Structure formats: structure tokens, C-alpha cells
Amino acid sequence: QVQLVESGGGLVQAGGSLTLSCAASGRTVSNYPMGWFRQAPGKEREFVAAISVSGGRTYYTDSVKGRFTISRDNAKNTVYLRMNSLKPEDTAVYYCAVRVNSGSHYYTRNYDYWGQGTQVTVSS
Numbered sequence: 456q457v458q459l460v461e462s463g464g465g466l467v468q469a470g471g472s473l474t475l476s477c478a479a480s481g482r483t484v485s486n487y488p489m490g491w492f493r494q495a496p497g498k499e500r501e502f503v504a505a506i507s508v509s510g511g512r513t514y515y516t517d518s519v520k521g522r523f524t525i526s527r528d529n530a531k532n533t534v535y536l537r538m539n540s541l542k543p544e545d546t547a548v549y550y551c552a553v554r555v556n557s558g559s560h561y562y563t564r565n566y567d568y569w570g571q572g573t574q575v576t577v578s579s
Contacts, residue, residue, distance in 0.1 A: 457482045457568040459551050464573030467541055475536040477551030485529035488554045491536045493547035505560035514560055541577045548572040
């Protein structure tokens with residue numbers, strides 16, 4: 456079993472920055488790809504970013520490209536999401552997840568473990 460705990464969310468003005476962290480415990484996640492998703496009120500959970508095991512490959516949804524950066528520290532069993540130039544439409548609960556099995560990084564169904572989420576609110 457893997458337990459994931461996100462932190463770093465909060466309230467920020469538009470144009471501001473936040474860095475989310477996702478710490479894993481119970482099992483090392485350094486051998487698995489990981490991802491960040493978000494869910495706004497009344498909307499489905501959507502893909503934000505993903506990172507390969509080594510961290511050498513990263514993937515982003517179009518709306519965050521150039522603004523968000525996903526990274527990982529396998530020694531600390533932690534994945535990060537640096538969010539710059541935040542917009543009100545980035546407001547959501549952000550979740551990290553681990554993909555143990557194969558499949559596209561884009562779909563929630565391909566992820567096996569999830570954190571409880573952290574709220575990010577961007578005011579205009």
C-alpha cells in the first residue's frame with residue numbers, strides 16, 4: 456500500500472505562485488510514474504501533469520504548459536508541482552497519484568493510489 460499526502464495549497468492572487476508537494480509513505484514510489492490531477496467544483500477530475508520514473512520525461516495539459524513544472528525527488532519519495540502565473544481558472548483541489556500499472560498517464564483510471572487532495576484557490 457502507498458499513502459500519499461499533498462501539501463502546499465492555499466489562497467493566492469492571480470499571477471502568484473505555489474509549490475505543491477506530495478509525500479509518499481508505506482512503499483517507495485521511486486519505481487513508478489506519478490501524476491497530478493485537479494478537480495474544480497462541478498467538474499470531473501482532470502489531468503494536469505505527469506512525470507516518468509527518472510524524471511526525464513514530463514507531460515502537461517495544454518492549459519498549464521509553460522506555467523507549471525512537475526518534478527520528483529526519489530530519495531525523498533516526493534513529487535512536486537511548481538505553479539507560476541496562476542489564474543482563477545486554476546482553482547481546484549489538486550491530487551497526486553501513482554501509476555503502478557501500464558497505461559496512458561492522461562487517464563485517472565490508470566492510477567492506482569491517490570492522495571486526499573489540497574485546495575488551491577486563485578483570486579482575481
